[in-house]
Amino acid sequence: MRKWEDPTRHHKLAAGTALNTPLYKEVKRLLTESISAGEWKPGCAIPAEYMLAEQSKVSIGTVRKAVDELVNENILIRQQGRGTFVAAHNRARLMFHFFHIVRNDGSKLTPEVVMRSFASGLADDEEAAHLGIGLRAKVFRIQNILLLAGEPIIFDDIVIPQALFPKLTGAKVVGRPNTIYHLYQSAYNITVVRSAERLRARLADAESAEVLNVKKRAPLLEIRRVAMTFNDVPVEFRRSLVNTEHYEYFSDLAKTASG
Amino acid sequence: MRKWEDPTRHHKLAAGTALNTPLYKEVKRLLTESISAGEWKPGCAIPAEYMLAEQSKVSIGTVRKAVDELVNENILIRQQGRGTFVAAHNRARLMFHFFHIVRNDGSKLTPEVVMRSFASGLADDEEAAHLGIGLRAKVFRIQNILLLAGEPIIFDDIVIPQALFPKLTGAKVVGRPNTIYHLYQSAYNITVVRSAERLRARLADAESAEVLNVKKRAPLLEIRRVAMTFNDVPVEFRRSLVNTEHYEYFSDLAKTASG
């Protein structure tokens, strides 16, 4: 009997698997789990395709389709001749996927981050809703000032659940050798894979005016970002205020692999 | 001799084709050309995959990969059991891919469009640069007011090259039965397939304050959009001013087919 005649083929991977879901989606789920569980570390190669095919008892084409989707979601990175790697949060990656502020002329600068405050607190309505945690659940609040070309341009207000980031301290945040998403990943095994942002215009209040060195009631761009890990689980809520006098928010709605 | 041993296989599709480009990219290019040339009309089905494979002398899997990418870029739409269709600019599609303003609660309303002015003019520096046309080339300028729930929320300023849209009139724009992108497509065979947007915060001037019914110096979100057709050829430059008191700009950077 050939494989496609096997009525139980959907159960090859795991008992209890939902029927009528494509095999490659199951494979994808398994791959995602392995990454999510830290079985395959960021930056490292995952097993070769033929090996995954063998282990999962599916054909290599099916594995390929699963990997294709994960590559498309920036979770895996393929390199011909070398292997397929779990995406790590290096600075370049962060800048490309999660930093959308460019100079008026279109050029992108790397920001210098200065922490303004680090505090423990309780989630308010909005934060709880966006983070999917209970009202008044414990959170950390981190205020950062981002300098571009030496000027304070962005005022970040980061809120993260203490449940996900136990024992985080301001010192750890300041002392990180890399981006804060890298810190999430390396210290807490939390990989941010996507974000949703909502933007509006507002006027500078006293605090933001001071921080960003603009007049009170100057126009600022407000960005509310929810950063998510696998399966759209929210892990960070961030409110940013941006002085868009010489910088802009760039949104290219066609990052899909074209060519 | 089997196909893969044929050293001229890259020339099957068209003489003069660059070597070392994947076959499926060539097929994709041909498909794109057929659409772009109006050979296959928006909303209509393209030939079945096996037929395309036969015509192009490639396997059905190769056609499939080419179609896959075009589906991913929202240029084609697949429907199991029915066929593959050229994406048409209906209202739903426009709302999903090109309209990013949502209410504070996240819900999306369909705007009511009211034309404020239609004029002929000459492209200034910024417009010429974004549209890839000569300085002082002839353009049409269309000002629209977009009402959401009856309130004026968005003030659009659309600039398009007259070369691409000959004999366009205000009456044609107002009398269109569908969206303006549908008009571009149906009347001028220009299909907008992607857009790039840049956002900033600014204060309302006298004109925008009046149009949007806000106070002068109220904070407004300014969006500059370049809309492009196939091969990233710009066809429209649009400046929008948005009253973000009760509405927001939504940017989901992971619209890639996940699931």
Next chain:
DNA sequence: TCAAATAGATCATCTATATGAGTTGATTGT
């Protein structure tokens, strides 16, 4: 006339296999 069953078309998924191309590391010859 109308509804149900059927056949056909088409995409969706899966398997199997072959070849090409890039990378890495070991082998080999000097």
Next chain:
DNA sequence: ACAATCAACTCATATAGATGATCTATTTGA
């Protein structure tokens, strides 16, 4: 020791064929 060569491994591309799911159109039967 060193460089060139080569083999092995990996992903990239392409082909062929089979089965499943879904929609459309036709036929059939009451």
